[in-house]
Amino acid sequence: MATEPTDPDPATLCARAPRPARSSSRPLVPPLDLSVVYCPDDLSHVDGLSDGSATGYIYARDGHPNAAQLAEKLTRLEQAEAGWICASGMGAIAAALLSILGQGDRVLIAEGMYGRTAALVERQMSRWGIDHATFDPADAGSARAAMTPNTRAILAETISNPLLRVADLPGLAGVAREAAIPLIVDNTFAPLICRPVELGAGLVVHSVTKMIAGHSDVTLGAILGERRLVEPARVLASTLGQTGNPFESWLAMRGLATLALRMERASSTAMALARRLEAHPGVVRVHYPGLESHPDRALAARVLGNSGGSMITIDVGSRERADALIRGLAESIPFAPSLGDVQTTLSHPVTTSHRALDEAARARQGITPGLVRISVGLEDPEDLWDEFRTALGFPE
Ligand SMILES: Cc1ncc(COP(=O)(O)O)c(C=O)c1O
Incomplete structure (x- = not known):
């Protein structure tokens, strides 16, 4: 193995990353890991990191410690199996929907959803051949009536914006279960107050930007829920460049404390x-x-x-x-x-x-x-x- 010269040229010294700080004690506060890339030891280490047999990171868009820590906390708070941090609430909603829906599919969305969510479904996803219908979130029967054989997901907000209508999450989960499709719940307005997974949701999304981060200085989103649903959403979010960044994940973790x-x-x-x-x-x-x-x-x-x-x-x-x-x-x-x-x-x-x-x-x-x-x-x-x-x- 080649070792560095004992007296390297200043250009070499300047260019090289410092050695990791040596400490036998741990920081109380999570460190901020800004590195875009992580260095595997050798090729079998890359294989291990890629197939999941080794823990760690390679490239920040595919995962980094600050997002992983935040995702783990939020996963536990929502009683979910897995979680992923996205660049915004809209990033999380888009990744969740698009990882489930394809051309010819239909999604049911609650009336009165956040304007951009409605616009995503009505104006963007419609261009890709994804159809939609709306239902009254307080009336699970209206969702059942809108169900068709090509319906692949139901999307509702726990508390709607701006009229603060409450969704019948247990009823909607029942409708979703009968059709063997996931209920996706945007729980942005009700963190800690409501746990949609306990009421039968397959996926929960949050605009972490709001109450969770809590100080109007972070734009992030989260996807939490069943592992089989989070995993494809994670892959899609990463492919679309929708992974949340380290500094904002770190700030959100600080906000989450209170x-x-x-x-x-x-x-x-x-x-x-x-x-x-x-x-x-x-x-x-x-x-x-x-x-x-x-x-x-x-x-x-x-x-x-x-x-x-x-x-x-x-x-x-x-x-x-x-x-x-x-x-x-x-x-x-x-x-x-x-x-x-x-x-x-x-x-x-x-x-x-x-x-x-x-x-x-x-x-x-x-x-x-x-x-x-x-x-x-x-x-x-x-x-x-x-x-x-x-x-x-x-x-x-
Ligand atoms: C209920 C709800 N969901 C999602 C979003 C989108 O979140 P973001 O602004 O983080 O993309 C918002 C934004 O206001 C919202 O109110």
């Missing part, structure tokens, strides 16, 4: 805020799964347990009043069309997430110009209420 505390706090504040908003004369309607007035309250109790989650959507009656509310809160509560941040943020579905839908489609789904979606954060509940009450411009 997920349970954040979800608990944000959900209890959301419950209190929803009640007060419901009693306010300036608010026409409050959509919150924890309220008695929510159309899916009984279902929510089964699917979400005793939490209503951290999202509230209110209807203040018109685009003008929604605009006034957003402007009135601008100093304290940002208009930021995302969700799941440590601070409370607002979104206006008609002009942001559901902008691509035409007016008739929005009206069919009940997405009115006066809707304002609130992603509740970790502020003091009384401070939040004072700000909303003042901005709504009516006495309590």
